[in-house]
Amino acid sequence: MKIAQELRVGNVIKLGNDAFVILRTEYSRGGRNAATVRMKLKNLLVGNNAEQVFKADDKIDQIILERKETTYSYFADPMYVFMDTEYNQYEVEAENMGDALNYLQDGLECEVVFYEGRAISVELPSSVVREVTYTEPAVKGDTSGKVMKPAKIDTGYELQVPAFVEIGDKIEIDTSTGEYRNRVKG
């Protein structure tokens, strides 16, 4: 069992009698340090998509399914293809990739998740490091990290970063929230 804010794209959860794969999560902070997690889910039994929202500390049963460590290989419309260390290939439907697409690049290490023998989703590492491809120029002297601005990474995904971040900087991104964590040196 996990609390909602620990769940990530690609996890499979049980709600009632149904199994759902998480396609997207959006973490929002409410009043008094409370928070909610909005999820886009796909019902693995009937195939329907649904959006739901949970309190960040709601306890939800995660279904532990078979999974394999893979790396992203290529896109063969409409399937994303992943390969394990023995060169077996696994195809995941584009629709099931969810927010993983925000961070996908060649060679990305991730886990392919299987449900009843079928590859249904991928689980990303808890964070990824990506290069900033565009952002407005850095503000001199502001190293507080409080002032934020938008930035893009090479997949086109846009997120808020501190004002001191520049084009070419490598940043660590939390894949469960999609938020900036820190700037990576070197």
Added chain:
Amino acid sequence: MNPQPAQRWDIFCNVIDNYGDIGVAWRLARQLAHEHGQQVRLWVDDLHAFARICPEVETGVEAGADAGAVAETVQQVHNITVQHWQKALDPTSLNATPWPQVVVELFGCHLPEEYEHWLALAPSAPVWINLEYLSAESWVEGCHGLPSQHPRLPLRKTFFYPGFTPRTGGLLREAGLLAKRDEFWAARVTANTVAQQISTHATASEQIKQSHDAHPVFSLFCYPGAAVQAWLITLAQSAMPCLVRVPQGVAAAEVRAVCAAYGHTAPAVGEQVRCGALTLQVQAFVRQAEFDAQLWACDLNVVRGEDSFVRAQWAGRPMLWHIYPQQDGVHLQKLDAWLALYLADAPAALSNAVANFMRVWNEQDGDTTKATTSKTAALSAAWQAVLPLLPAWRDHALHWANTLAKQPDLATQLMRHVSTYEKTPVGNR
């Protein structure tokens, strides 16, 4: 006024701190019962906080009741069943009560497990609503009305967000509230006209008193901290006399500090002291029903949290929002989101001055408990910038209130949600 049949509502309120939780819960309960004819049972875990805004609530049952002795913890207040919510619920006592048709958990409070399991046994699943915190942030529109399937029980709730835009649940507003406000103002205008006619024959001391009454009056219902102390110092050092009304117990340390600087002790309830240009008046904590008139009567209201924040907007007067401080400056994002809506139609000069005043007040830098020289200087500058704009701000505040009033109120929207709710499984939507 009551086109829908009466349904049984259970509203759960967990009082975390202050009076905002119970303030919203009680206001909602009253409106549902009195305007919409619903049968409301309000579960409250802190009757003492409740009694401060509603003195009819008896707190004695709280101290003497045994855990689970539900029957001893029930009282009727204004035709609403008030149930003391104790952490250990007795399932047998629940079985003795009729099933609710609507359940509201306020501000994401967690319902007792025993209660959830009891609900799951109901012959017809209730409409279960999680009424969330008020926020002007854009993500609220995306989450408003979304379902939330219980992970293990055949129950589903809906996340319901109050808000300022048509794609949210709206704000609590009783029928006739703005008309009452306008009547209050009309009565004051009449009274002032009479007073002016009398003043031509008044004695010198009476004229001084009337002159003082003409000075701006501000109300102060904020959290403690550096900002309020800095503002009171600014007012005291100003050339313009003013009166600040503060409820008993609110910002007490800051009031004491400012009074001490002028050689006074803090005024007792009902009394006032003069500190430079500032007259500080401490008032008794009023019941919820009387709070609005205080806001209507002031030239600027400093309010906080959620309940008084909403009431100040309906008051149509200039207001400063002391937002509940959160970690990582999250509250400043929420403040900015609201300012963007509140000031969207305001002239640029007013917008800049008002936004700056609120940001300076709410930013936490350095010592958050005492007014530092820099905090006082920043707040003083922000106040001086906004002060000459009070008349324009007043016009804008009224415009904002009237704009908000075009949307259905929160209780009405909840009633609509309940009447149109479809109990279909989440996965089959």
